[in-house]
Amino acid sequence: MPINRKKLVQGHNPTLNDFDHASPMTLGNGEFAFNADITGLQTFYEEYQDDLPLCTQSQWGWHTTPVSDERYSYTRDDLKLTMYNTYGRQVGYAKQKQFGNEEVYDWLRQNPHRLNLGRVGFAILKQDGSRAKSEDITDIYQQLDLYDGVLYSRFKVEGVPVAVRTCVHPTRDILAVEVHSELIPLRRLWIELRFPYASPDKAASDWNNFEEHSTEVIFEDDGIVQLKRTLDRDEYYVSIRETSDNITEKRGRHLVSVNSKTGNTIKTCIEFSHLEKRSNIPTSRVFIECENYWNNHWEEGGILRLQDSPDPRGKELERRIILSQYLTACQCSGSVPPQETGLTCNSWYGKAHLEMHFWHAAHFHFWNRTQLLERSMQWYIDHLADAKALAASQGYKGARWMKMVGENGIDSPSPIAPLLIWQQPHIIWYLESCYQDHPNSATLKRYAEVMFETAEFMADFAVWDDRNGRYVLGPPCIPAQERHDAATCLNPTYEVEYWVFGLKIACRWKERMGEQPDVKWVNVMEKMAHPLVVNNTYMAQEKCPETFEKVNTDHPSMLCAYGLINSGRIDTAVMDNTLTRVLNEWDFPSMWGWDFGVMAMTATALGRPEVAVDILLKETEKNCYVVSGNNRQMTRKDLPLYLPGNGSLLLAAAMMAAGFEGCGKAAPGFPDDGNWKVEFENIRPFWFDLSK
Numbered sequence: 235m236p237i238n239r240k241k242l243v244q245g246h247n248p249t250l251n252d253f254d255h256a257s258p259m260t261l262g263n264g265e266f267a268f269n270a271d272i273t274g275l276q277t278f279y280e281e282y283q284d285d286l287p288l289c290t291q292s293q294w295g296w297h298t299t300p301v302s303d304e305r306y307s308y309t310r311d312d313l314k315l316t317m318y319n320t321y322g323r324q325v326g327y328a329k330q331k332q333f334g335n336e337e338v339y340d341w342l343r344q345n346p347h348r349l350n351l352g353r354v355g356f357a358i359l360k361q362d363g364s365r366a367k368s369e370d371i372t373d374i375y376q377q378l379d380l381y382d383g384v385l386y387s388r389f390k391v392e393g394v395p396v397a398v399r400t401c402v403h404p405t406r407d408i409l410a411v412e413v414h415s416e417l418i419p420l421r422r423l424w425i426e427l428r429f430p431y432a433s434p435d436k437a438a439s440d441w442n443n444f445e446e447h448s449t450e451v452i453f454e455d456d457g458i459v460q461l462k463r464t465l466d467r468d469e470y471y472v473s474i475r476e477t478s479d480n481i482t483e484k485r486g487r488h489l490v491s492v493n494s495k496t497g498n499t500i501k502t503c504i505e506f507s508h509l510e511k512r513s514n515i516p517t518s519r520v521f522i523e524c525e526n527y528w529n530n531h532w533e534e535g536g537i538l539r540l541q542d543s544p545d546p547r548g549k550e551l552e553r554r555i556i557l558s559q560y561l562t563a564c565q566c567s568g569s570v571p572p573q574e575t576g577l578t579c580n581s582w583y584g585k586a587h588l589e590m591h592f593w594h595a596a597h598f599h600f601w602n603r604t605q606l607l608e609r610s611m612q613w614y615i616d617h618l619a620d621a622k623a624l625a626a627s628q629g630y631k632g633a634r635w636m637k638m639v640g641e642n643g644i645d646s647p648s649p650i651a652p653l654l655i656w657q658q659p660h661i662i663w664y665l666e667s668c669y670q671d672h673p674n675s676a677t678l679k680r681y682a683e684v685m686f687e688t689a690e691f692m693a694d695f696a697v698w699d700d701r702n703g704r705y706v707l708g709p710p711c712i713p714a715q716e717r718h719d720a721a722t723c724l725n726p727t728y729e730v731e732y733w734v735f736g737l738k739i740a741c742r743w744k745e746r747m748g749e750q751p752d753v754k755w756v757n758v759m760e761k762m763a764h765p766l767v768v769n770n771t772y773m774a775q776e777k778c779p780e781t782f783e784k785v786n787t788d789h790p791s792m793l794c795a796y797g798l799i800n801s802g803r804i805d806t807a808v809m810d811n812t813l814t815r816v817l818n819e820w821d822f823p824s825m826w827g828w829d830f831g832v833m834a835m836t837a838t839a840l841g842r843p844e845v846a847v848d849i850l851l852k853e854t855e856k857n858c859y860v861v862s863g864n865n866r867q868m869t870r871k872d873l874p875l876y877l878p879g880n881g882s883l884l885l886a887a888a889m890m891a892a893g894f895e896g897c898g899k900a901a902p903g904f905p906d907d908g909n910w911k912v913e914f915e916n917i918r919p920f921w922f923d924l925s926k
Contacts, residue, residue: 308338356424373389472507706763
């Protein structure tokens with residue numbers, strides 16, 4: 235019998251009966267997101283800003299602080315680089331501040347930064363005319379209907395009920411709001427839009443700077459009021475659509491109100507745009523299109539039901555999976571690789587970490603939603619020239635993909651980021667997923683240049699070690715486990731296997747296009763150094779201490795060499811022992827959210843389903859999933875949510891349920907002991923095995 239998807243999904247609707255600063259509710263479409271408190275808007279913004287700020291963000295919404303009145307920006311050429319001896323030649327990396335160059339370094343790290351487009355909240359007055367505070371809000375009931383994508387909020391102020399319905403349009407950056415209350419005709423409740431100056435900080439907002447930005451009404455007619463926002467040289471527009479009973483007024487330099495003339499209902503659409511277009515969609519239509527989109531999202535994609543399992547953990551794991559599917563669709567499925575906090579608030583100034591793009595979005599393919607992954611592939615086409623310029627500046631062929639990057643395509647300076655390399659094969663993985671979804675010549679033609687320029691860099695980056703008859707990676711390089719000295723790091727385990735894996739795929743693309751694989755690619759692939767084994771355990775890299783004690787923090791990335799991929803070179807007995815040692819000896823508080831999915835996938839691939847389930851639900855600081863479904867990194871105030879954890883969970887759950895090529899059994903990631911009932915639809919098996 236088919237899974238009743240509506241019942242399953244709505245069974246995990248997140249519900250609040252009080253303020254929860256860790257769990258604001260997110261509404262979004264991948265390009266735009268609005269984050270709401272228990273009123274359905276951002277009424278009590280101040281109470282959240284130190285924990286999880288209530289921002290309104292988009293993929294296009296960036297701000298650049300001008301260097302000076304005469305100069306707009308710095309460029310990569312303005313940086314002083316740290317030079318590394320790379321097998322006889324000097325290669326520069328923007329690794330550390332250089333004396334006299336500190337301003338350039340800091341400016342390029344912080345610019346451009348993603349901005350908060352505006353705060354949309356209620357003005358609520360008590361009977362004595364004072365503004366209501368959070369303690370004045372009673373009888374709270376808020377529920378996010380995941381199946382429809384609509385947020386319902388109910389509460390009372392001095393005994394008077396307020397009912398709010400909020401949603402975001404599926405393809406336009408429109409917030410739709412409908413509120414009913416007898417407070418409205420009493421002039422004790424209305425909607426306010428407040429606009430801040432931009433900031434690179436977590437809240438993406440500077441509420442004290444009034445002079446450096448402007449908010450002006452540029453159009454008012456036909457039930458539409460349009461605002462133009464100007465911040466230095468950056469501009470965007472806000473269009474407010476009124477019903478016949480609404481009245482919109484500019485009440486301050488950066489304050490606009492929306493109220494009802496006579497009734498007890500306010501209905502409005504607020505559209506944010508980098509273009510001067512005006513919203514003409516009725517509020518009721520936005521809700522209909524939102525519901526249709528989310529209904530189709532849930533009915534057509536993959537689904538997994540665990541709630542009938544005798545093991546009581548099934549319901550919680552199912553909750554995390556459903557909410558992660560929702561959140562990643564809202565925040566990680568846009569045209570731009572997302573920042574680690576998505577479109578909720580700023581992390582690392584709002585910039586994307588391309589090594590994390592994998593954890594945000596690779597899962598979409600396996601959950602039968604490859605189109606959500608493919609939305610961001612054009613970004614790589616558009617920035618291929620930037621990646622080639624970065625490679626060329628270091629004397630390499632091909633395209634070297636940045637690590638930490640904003641809309642300008644510049645690899646941000648950092649003590650670690652410029653020396654990471656594991657983001658390079660990611661794009662090859664994505665493009666292979668796209669090809670598997672639609673295996674035709676059009677796919678090959680569209681993405682061939684990105685695929686082959688990426689492979690060209692990978693092959694050129696590898697160095698021939700004549701003494702040992704092999705190709706090596708590094709030094710300098712920093713592996714995914716960011717605990718190693720770039721100047722000495724050699725052949726990190728995950729990376730050397732990922733290099734082989736990626737080059738195999740690139741060679742297959744050449745063959746699919748009727749071409750001979752590049753000879754250099756084949757040589758590197760076939761003669762790549764093997765991972766170091768010490769005491770029957772894979773080490774992080776060749777210059778790693780022989781015991782885990784000195785390096786058992788951060789990511790146990792050596793597990794990725796078999797948990798995510800299978801190049802055909804890994805000894806499963808050694809990997810099994812490595813997993814056991816990680817489970818027994820690693821410093822779990824120092825791990826990150828995506829590590830738990832990796833361990834679960836490795837356990838699944840090794841035939842250890844009990845470990846897969848246990849580790850995916852392990853109670854530890856960075857494997858916490860709050861009411862809203864966000865993966866909280868409890869020890870990191872700068873990361874109030876961590877979407878790579880949600881994406882890793884989905885990758886692991888897909889493999890655990892649908893298995894992988896050659897596994898020979900159903901649900902290989904769940905114990906076959908009668909305590910798990912695993913039902914799934916439209917989940918693709920993992921294709922990670924390139925051993926043949």
